Amino acid sequence: MLIAKYPSKKVLKASIGQLLNHRETSIFGPEYRSNGDNCVTGPSEYKLRWEAIVEMKDGLIKKVK
Helix, strand or coil: CEEECCCCHHHHHCCCCCCCCEECCCCCCCCCCCCEEEEEEEECCCCEEEEEEEEEECCEEEEEC
């Protein structure tokens, strides 16, 4: 799971069409996909208040579910 650096899911949805501001958490290698779905949580690794699935296309946010 990636940490999305957005204060809320609403702010993440407002970022459609932009790059995903995230941080990797896996010790097994990168999880980020520039095309496809990414599971994210936020706003930080210590305050998990929301979760979302972010659909990416060509490195840009296409949809937030």
